[in-house]
Amino acid sequence: MPYVPANSYDGDLKIWSGSEIKEYFAPNLSIGEIIFHEMRRHPKLIAQISTTEETILTREELHSNAMHVASYMRSKGLLQSDIVGIIARNTTHIPAVAYGCFFNSIAFHSLNIAYDRGTIEKLFSITRPRIIFCDGDEYEIVREATQHLENVEIVTMRNHPEGGSTPIQQILSSTIEDSFLPVRLEQGIGQTLAILCSSGTTGTPKAVTITNSRQILAECYSLTTSDIQYTHSTLDWITGLLTTITSGVFSTTRIIADNVFHPVYMMRLIEEYKITWLMQAPSHMAMMANSEEFESADFSSIRFYLFGGGRASVETQHLIRSRLSSDCLHFAYGFTELGAMATMNLHFDEKPNSVGRLVGGVKAKIICEEGESQGPDEVGEVCIRNGQHWAGYYGNPEESHKIRDSQMWFHTGDIGYMDDDGFLYIVERKKDMLKYQNIMYYPNDVEKIISEMPDVAEVCVFGVWDQINGDEAAAAVVKRQGSDLKAQDIVDYVRDHTDAKYKQLNGGAIIMEDLKRSPNGKTNRMATKAYFLEVKDRN
Structure with a gap:
């Protein structure tokens, strides 16, 4: 039988722990x-x-x-x-x-x-x-x-x-x-x-x-x-x-x-x-x-x-x-920096949407925006600690300190919660990161290419999920005044300006009069994506 994760919970510190290794x-x-x-x-x-x-x-x-x-x-x-x-x-x-x-x-x-x-x-x-x-x-x-x-x-x-x-x-x-x-x-x-x-x-x-x-x-x-x-x-x-x-x-x-x-x-x-x-x-x-x-x-x-x-x-x-x-199909949650799995779900029938319980040697806490630990069923950022030495990102101490704090907690950027049984649920994926056929990339990679087009005023790239490919890049573009730029022109331009298939607009493109924005005027990527999907569904 495979290793079976089992959690304990410290109610005072609000920290969950896997078994000892x-x-x-x-x-x-x-x-x-x-x-x-x-x-x-x-x-x-x-x-x-x-x-x-x-x-x-x-x-x-x-x-x-x-x-x-x-x-x-x-x-x-x-x-x-x-x-x-x-x-x-x-x-x-x-x-x-x-x-x-x-x-x-x-x-x-x-x-x-x-x-x-x-x-x-x-x-x-x-x-x-x-x-x-x-x-x-x-x-x-x-x-x-x-x-x-x-x-x-x-x-x-x-x-x-x-x-x-x-x-x-x-x-x-x-x-x-x-x-x-x-x-x-x-x-x-x-x-x-x-x-x-x-x-x-x-x-x-x-x-x-x-x-x-x-x-x-x-x-x-x-x-x-x-x-x-x-x-x-x-x-x-x-x-x-x-x-x-x-x-x-x-x-x-x-x-x-x-x-x-x-x-x-x-x-x-x-x-x-x-x-x-x-x-x-x-x-x-x-x-x-x-x-x-x-x-x-x-x-x-x-x-x-x-x-x-x-x-x-x-x-x-x-x-x-x-x-x-x-019954041997199990989901594992982790990230490369951890160097191993963090959780594993061996209880699909009872918890089909969970990423599972902590594996041996791993601790977890959920923190709010102020950095305070949250209890069961409270949503926040997932933080993981394995107590192991980590040399960080090679040659990049600044980014290393951003993801791992002085108490050795990895700040995953994933939003989730733990239930009363110690099962972890991920509500949202890591901010902005996309993965096409297991190759990681970011919207900014594709936005840089599109922004080089002289007829493009603004661009917002996001991932449209496909169960075969994963996150297919898609773009919403605001064209410059007087331009007759078409959506297919954008798809063709990206195809011709990168030899990386995962950076191409496999999810398509649309032209918008303006991007969706947050109250502070910044581009709202999630709202723009929602509009893109709505337009695509109508067509």
Whole structure:
């Protein structure tokens, strides 16, 4: 059975607490040291199957590949203070790259392959990686985005270009250091393990540090060597990082694929490989539930099905649950900065709209605008505390202090409440942030593009929710006097001025005489969006 969250409540402090975490590993060990020793315990077990590249690796083979990668980094003089860049799909040797970094206690900074050149340049300018691992598909854009950095080596994982990059096979055929052992953490358990990505309120990306803390393992101790794990998430998502870590720690078999998500292919994987442990985005759930093959799909092997990172309709949840052999579909709420889940809902029938109870080691409080803690059923900002060290946003202490206060509380920006049973409900999403196919972006990113049009006087961008794509950007525009600007002109302009699909106006555009405004004259994004939806419904 999976870990079952249970809360306690301090009525005086108005703070909810999850249960205490039990330590299964020595508290001073790094994630890399744990994986290194655990992989040697079951050398002949299958560690990984790539269904797209048709490769199979035992734990012994994956362990050896990781030592090759780690030794290569050592031969290049990389230190624990250095950063490794990753922008790649789930190909055969990416887990070895991650483990190699873990063995050296070197943090990697992982980016999504969908990022445009400008975003890649901004992000890698923050962390300045020494080596970048990417697919040959993205080699040129990565090379161009990092040409201002000194002495960056680019390693390609597949589709190697002629000249310029180091093929991963060259590294895997290099020498493993004599008597290889993982290194100890120079700064202790709070040292950064990995760096993932988040966007700032102005659209400027932030590099989110994740520590070597045990918190990331807290809800996964039920995993065993008989489990078959899968997530379509790559290493730039917390779910991709979590699956990479847990498959190494708990000696599971991991199924990977580097294709664009396809619902029928996903359902075939579940049936063919008897996947038992699945982490999925809500949009992927909706795509499967809406496919013709869904009713005949066999999900009977799944014993733990977790989704998060966005909302899934109750209808989609009911459809997925109808195909499962046990009540194992659970919603998880968290955020990248926390480095793990905050809550998990194991009581869908009783609390279908809740994001669940707190997981082990986590505390929560709800605060009003004045910062005072609220009691049960009182709405306010959700604040989360896990008691773990957090190095903050890499190179950005100012933004770090904005999200985490001096008492170590994360201020999520989400509005919600706790009920009398300790179940958390989110009323509104994080202010302004949008997520299209799991890529985070902000309205300001798109507004900047539209505002460059000479016929545009004012613009307001917002997200229109689609159960497949998530938040599709849509725009309301006030045109300049005398202009004959049309809504389609705006859609076309954005399409032609960004190569990022998630920043395009997938939700459409309208022309307004004036935007909806708050009493103080500022643009009211919610009211403007409501008007947009009303107009669209009429048409």
